[in-house]
Amino acid sequence: MAEQFHAQQLAMAKAATALPFLAELKEQGLEAFSQASMPTRKTEAWRFTPLFKFVGNEYVQAQNNELNEELAAVANIEDLNAARLVFVNGVLNTELSDALALEQVTLFSQANAEQQTLIKNNLGSVLAQAHGTSHLFNDLNNASTTEGVLIHVAKNQQLTQPIQVSYLTTDNKVAFSVNTRILMIVETGAQATLVEQYASDSTAQVSFTNAMTEIRVDDNAQIQHYRLVTIQEEAQHIGGTHVELNRDSQYNAFHLSLGSKLSRNDLVVNHNVGGSHSEISGVYVPQHDDLVDFHTCIEHRAAHCTGNEVFRGIINDKARAVFNGRIHIHPDAQKTHSELSNKNLLLTNSAEIYTKPELEIYADDVKCAHGATVSQLDEQASFYLQSRGISKQEANVILSFGFINELLQALPHKAITHLLRPVLARRFGRDTDELSSHLLDKDLL
């Protein structure tokens, strides 16, 4: 049955017309994807993430790409003051996309000759560094790319205004699929913030988004990256973030996936040159019969690099979460200091977590630590709150939120904290404000 999905996607990719300067990438993608077979339960990287959930849906191009008020509100992150690009079902909404006025932001289809060369030379190159962790959806993205976003921050530019790219999905009469692509190049000494948002105003719409982001961070440059996947229920998401770090550069990131029928998120960070640092936190909170999968891989290829990664998950109802965190230290990566922590909270007896921290070390003078925990709500803490008059239900909401709150509080952009706080509080409070009212009270912040 999965073959049907494969054939369908292949046909759609073939039918999509690539931009002329990306024809080569498309050909390569088509060839790789057509030869690839769909993962099965025996495919290690997909063992706990069965793709049969796609079966039965016939995906076509989206039809209704209108922006409604509700959808516009979703893309409006208060106080972030970002320059925005907003796509509805993969189609650019020009009205909300003020970021195109920036010299740093261009659509692939509007790139001038110089930019075309830049895109051509870089697109797919960070992704190609993934080696063993690359998979067929990356090939599918290469094969399907008809449009994309180029963010090019020139040497020593300090871009204080965040750039927000929102991919929104909305109601359609049909199940549809979208491929999205971002290429970000932060040149030597430059600094920028990217907020990627995958959101919807609908929980019932069946959609499949295959999102790919490549980020090249040059010497001494820094990027702050937020990747917020807040689509829910019927929306399916397969997303890849591939980062290349050069000398003394920094990748600071926060990755969120609320959870939906399928949400697979790959993050590969390549420490290619010495002195680079990655600081990554992430949160996933699946409920009902959601499936969230994070596969992260920190590739240490050079000496004197540091990495710190913290992911926390709260799994409710019959949901399943998969976390695979790999740290790979190559022979030349002496003096690496890399850490990984993954903590999980199971709220019910039928919630599932498959967590696997992996260390693969081929250098002898490194410092590495990794750890994973799985626990339930702390009875002592729950009793403490109850002994002060708080109902058990509210105590559980407060404690669940507390489990991830530290990561939210630590975000450098308070606008993002303020955006996510109510979203997460309401999720634990089961969408009524009764149990989350104290978490939602802005006067108490």
Next chain:
Amino acid sequence: MLNIKNLEASIEGNKILKGLNLDIKPGEVHAIMGPNGAGKSTLGNVLAGREEYEVLGGSATLSGKNILDLDPEERAREGLFLAFQYPVEIPGVSNLEFLKASVDAVRAHQGKPELTSVEFLKLAREKCKAVDLDQNFLKRGVNEGFSGGEKKRNELLQMMLLEPQLCILDETDSGLDIDALQVVANGVNNMRSPDRSFIIVTHYQRLLDYIVPDFVHVLANGRIVKTGGKELALELEEKGYSWLEEADNGVA
């Protein structure tokens, strides 16, 4: 106010309280002293409703209402407050949000009007001052990284905000230096009123110099074995507990 009759309770199959009787009238302060393992902390935990403890027999009524059938949160809303010996740290949960949730729940049950966030903040800051706790502690995680003394002051802060009928202080003085002890004692003394009662569980007579009790009870082997006035505490300080335990065993 509080009426305990023949209370028996166990934890993990070990019987700790073996027929405890205690009668506390409004406005009274009762000190409970006793050797380690006598059941002092068990009493507080059983009254507050901690699940691990199993009540085997007897009754406990607060203002005539049987509290042993109530959930912990219901007991708190009825006006029972236990200041814990070891308050838990809850990282990620803001102290202020926790306090507001607590005060809202208790006030709603008691039919008092809800405080606005602004009113509540003002009140919380006032009470912080009263227990000599910096206001920054309101913004931190509940007890997170607090020193022993700061945790105890945070307990006292909660007690002041909730204005309970019956306050049980479980070894609140343990590990406190003399300055912190005075803060705790002042807090309690300021809260004394004709319709509020206290149970002060302590190892040390020292606290009772500052909080003068109406009665001192000795809890040994799961029962009150001796009751006296404040001078009993001095006698215990001097002679220890063994003479009472022996006397009790002799009777049994």
